[in-house]
Amino acid sequence: MTEKFPRGRTAIVSTATYGMGEAPGLQSIDLLAHASIAALAKVGLTPADVDGVFTGMPFDLISGLSVPEYFGIHPRITDNNRTGGSAFQTLAIAAALALDAGLCDVALIAYGSNLRTGAGAISPPPPDPFEWAYKARYPISAYALAAARHMHEFGTTREQLAEVAVAARGWANRNPKAVKRGPLTIDDVLGARMVCDPLSVRDCCLVTDGGAAVVMTRADRARDLSARPAYLLAGAAATTHNRIAAMPDLTVTGAADTGPRVWAQSGYGPADMDALQLYDAFTINPILFLEDLGFCPKGEGGRFVSGGRIAPGGELPVNTNGGGLSCVHPGMYGLFALAEAADQLMGTAGAHQIDRAVDLSLAHGNGMLLSSQATVVLGSASTL
Structure with missing residues (x-):
């Protein structure tokens, strides 16, 4: 269809x-x-x-x-x-x-x-019998499972996860409205208190x-x-599960469904995007979404974000307000991502407006335990 x-x-x-x-x-x-x-x-x-x-x-x-x-x-x-x-x-x-x-x-x-x-705190539904015996801490345990599986299958490292947090902080430092600002290094993320292996407190979104x-x-x-x-x-949504035990593949999200659909609807592709806002409840999220939306092959997300590629000064601006990791996360972050995508395109982001033209902007939302994904592509008048 x-x-x-x-x-x-x-x-x-x-x-x-x-x-x-x-x-x-x-x-x-x-x-x-x-x-x-x-x-x-x-x-x-x-x-x-x-x-x-x-x-x-x-x-x-x-x-x-x-x-x-x-x-x-x-x-x-x-x-x-x-x-x-x-x-x-x-x-x-x-x-x-x-x-x-x-x-x-x-x-x-x-x-x-x-x-x-x-x-x-907002809590997901009680875990099913396959989960409760392991005394999981939700939502972080679900995302830790995804991160651990990605590391096991593709060799992703904690340093690569930390790149996501450091990039987000770099953008937040340009945004006077961001809640968390100041220096943050990869060593800071790696040395922070472990919350749920392999995710430290600096791998987790704000409250x-x-x-x-x-x-x-x-x-x-x-x-x-x-x-x-x-x-x-363009706009597309997909759901794959509710509880994490029912997720078909811990390394593949519903963005693998929404990505091809928004590219077909919009007439554009990943290489055309000027800025991305990706729901970063945890550092593994942008890595998964960059892969599933087609910005890099599956398994390459960790290497893709390395070297400051998504940070200020990098080739692909991601989460330019500081994201859920450093700007704001009041339970659900999706509307803040959509607003930031629109602001960057409209030129109304103020002090953290990126220093290049933005004609195509993407906002991606994530729901519950990697359960629901939704993607919107925005464009200027020149893209119609």
Whole structure:
């Protein structure tokens, strides 16, 4: 079956983040609201203009109702996705389809979480009988399994995993909003406290508060709202399992499915991308996604990221805000990746805007225990 994504017919026109780090006294929905109002205000809109709400709050199973009620609006369509951190790339796909079909005119994709100062850790479902006897610590044990298997099969080293963390910190040091800044070396990562072999604490994402929002419209209106809209050229999602014991291959994620689909939809390939935002809950993640999305062969991800290739000054900018490892990670990071991809393309990233033209940008989300993957390709007007 040939997918018919509405290529270039919708666009992101604005983004905003709020409360990254610690936001004591604010609830998750407050953080979402602050980010949403800021994103809308940038393009002269208010919550009253929103008729499509796309969200997924961490501890609110009916946030498709809670968010509109909070704003006092009555949207024509809502979507409340529960696939974890990949939810927001999937919601961008749903918003593009809804806008293109005329089901709404202004789509708001929004998230907020007071994970650090408020509600506590997000836990996946209880493990099945094949897992509980081993007293796994989730989610890290699942990612440690993937990392260990990748090391066993392909010779990936802890030093190569550390390259991912060091690159992320390098980008964070350019971003005044990043939660974790300062020097970080490969030796620092290797010498950090081991949490779940082979992953040290520096191989693990932050635990923060934070809210993010993205505003989308149809392409004809986008040009009136933004000087340089980020057009959605492609979007694909895939799920492979829920619990880690059911993952078909610990070294292959659903990105191996979404990658070929977004390249076919967009008409572009890995070599065309100017910047990547890859969900980096743990250092193994970008390595797996670079392989599965086609940026390097399977098993070559560790060598691919070595030598500062994805760091500032390297040939492929990856996680240019500092990612989940050094910028922000309030339970689910996917919307922050999407916002950063759009900001780099729109030229609105501020102090951490990369020093080269960005016409094609990719945002990839990861949900739960490598369970759900979703990929979005954004382009400038010249790519349509």
